[in-house]
Amino acid sequence: MADLHVPLDRAKGGLAAQIATELRESIRSGRLVAGTRLPATRDLAADLAVSRGVVVEAYEQLVAEGFLLSVTGRGTQVSPLGAPARRSAPAAPTGPSQPPHYGHRPTSPDLGHFPRERWLASIRHVLTTAPVDALDYSDPGGVPELRRELAGYLRRVRAADVTEAGVVVVGGVAQGLSLVLHVLGPTTLAVEDPTSQRQLPLLRRAGARVVRVPVDDEGIDVEALARTGAKAVLLTPAHQYPTGVVLSPARRAQLIAWGGMVLEDDYDAELRFDRDPVGCLQGLAPDRVVLSGSVSKSMAPGLRLGWVVAPGSMAETIGLARGELDLGSPVIEQYALAHFLRSGGYDRHLRKMRREYRKRRDALVTALGEHLPEVTVKGIEAGLHAYLELPPGWDEAVAAEEATRLGLPAEGVAPMRERPGPPAVVVGFARLPAHRAAPAVRALKVRMSGQTID
Incomplete structure (x- = not known):
């Protein structure tokens, strides 16, 4: 029978909970191993100078949690279920290590310039003016106010052909692409070569069979794309990653004539230095281009706010898929971004x-x-x-x-x-x-x- 050392803070109160906590930690740490018989409740109560009912309550709590077993004729014992699991050594790596999917990258913005005061003003506006119901579960495709503001912004700045119904709010471009590929189903997806190696596992996990298409000084080689037999292509036409090439007018026309589904990652489009940003491909062929964007580069990756613009009923299907995944983005941040756009804070x-x-x-x-x-x-x-x-x-x-x-x-x-x-x-x-x-x-x-x- 185990001789227990159970320190108690009598001034704190809750003696039964203190006893249960001490015994629980003793079992988890291995000091009390499976099968160890504990003192009878009356004996432990005498040792601790507490009433028997306090010890009974502690034992019953641990029995209910599975840490102890109460066996007729054999008293109370430590359960095998409560014993600490043996920790196996981590498996040796079997291939080249993957780079982390987070942290400081060549594409990271300067977070010291995040507009804290203006963003805080938008948050305060939301918390001050939003009705109570606005904090409930919302449309997983995004709150109407943000979808409406994004549609207007994308029409004005990116020359997109979009209405509120075509916008789905997502947790960034990565999630947007995953949802689009989920909706498309198993498909052969062409991607630029070179491209971000961080993106490829995401695409494959979403069910895409990836084929590579070379990029030259005019952007993706559309003739090479046609030879792959792919029915969809993912590209960064405004500022290709990593080469920085802008898709030329001739290639834009070729790509639209190609006829497949285009997944347009609007990467860096808003941060154009030599002239106004080039209009998005989606504005040329809204029936066959899915546009994805976010505030990760313009504001901060940690906001996890992005959007997908999809044709016809596809936007609704993507919104439904978002609901099945996680019920949508945080609503306060969505309303705040809507206010930030509407007030001109984002443009400034x-x-x-x-x-x-x-x-x-x-x-x-x-x-x-x-x-x-x-x-x-x-x-x-x-x-x-x-x-x-x-x-x-x-x-x-x-x-x-x-x-x-x-x-x-x-x-x-x-x-x-x-x-x-x-x-x-x-x-x-x-x-x-x-x-x-x-x-x-x-x-x-x-x-x-x-x-x-x-």
Whole structure:
């Protein structure tokens, strides 16, 4: 029979709960092993100087939870169910490790510029004015106010052909793509080559058989796309990731004439520096283009607010699928984004960030031209990253690691592509203040001097 040490705080009260907690933790930690017989309630009550009813209550609680067994003629014992499970050693990795799906990336915005005060004003407006029923379960496709504001914004800024009924609010582009592929069913999906390697597991998990199509200086090769036999294609026409190429007018026309379903990731479209953003493909063929976007780059990834614009009844089907998945996005944040759009806060924030990011981009490009002219800079008309083709002999992985250490988050391009190409890295400049660009590039030159640069 176990000799129990059960400390009690009598001033705190709830003695039965204290006894149950101490015994429970003793069982979980292994101090009391399965089969151990506990003292009779009367004996333990005497030891602890409490009434027998207190101990009976504690034992009954643990019996109900499965930590103890009360066996007639054998007293109260520790249950095998309550014993701690043996922890097996983690399995050794069987293949190359995958990069994390979170954290600081070359595409990360500067979160220090998140519009806290204006966003807080929108949250306060919602909490002050929203009726009680607005906080109930809502349409899983999104609250009507946000869908209406998004439709108006996308018509005005992205030249989309959309009404409120065609908008589905989602938790970001990744979830939007998963839902679209779920609705499409098993399909062969063409994707750009190179493309983000983080995206491929998501697409395959959603049931797509992925085929790669090369990207050149005009964007995706539509003739090569047609040869794949794919019935759908996913692409980033406004600012291709990672090359930064903008889909040319000729390729846009070819793509629409191709005839398949286009999944348009409106990546970086709002952060265009040289001119107004190019209109989305969805505005050219709303019956065959599904447009996806979010506020992850324009505001913050952690908001998890995005949208899908789909043709006809497909939007309704996607909304139903969203309801089956998780009942929709948080409603307060949806109402807040609707107010932020309606009040002009979103437009003002975008104008501010375009100016700031352009300043940082220009500082980086200038520094590279002065200190590392051997590096070819591409894809800088928009977005938060630059595509850098490296001199012959440079190691992508080493360059990316060194750049990241210097405040320029970078990734090598080789893992992103199926077809070989010159060594290149994607470098994010959004979080590097303009005055730090030149020192960072000079330091990168020094660290890479063992490659080919003197």
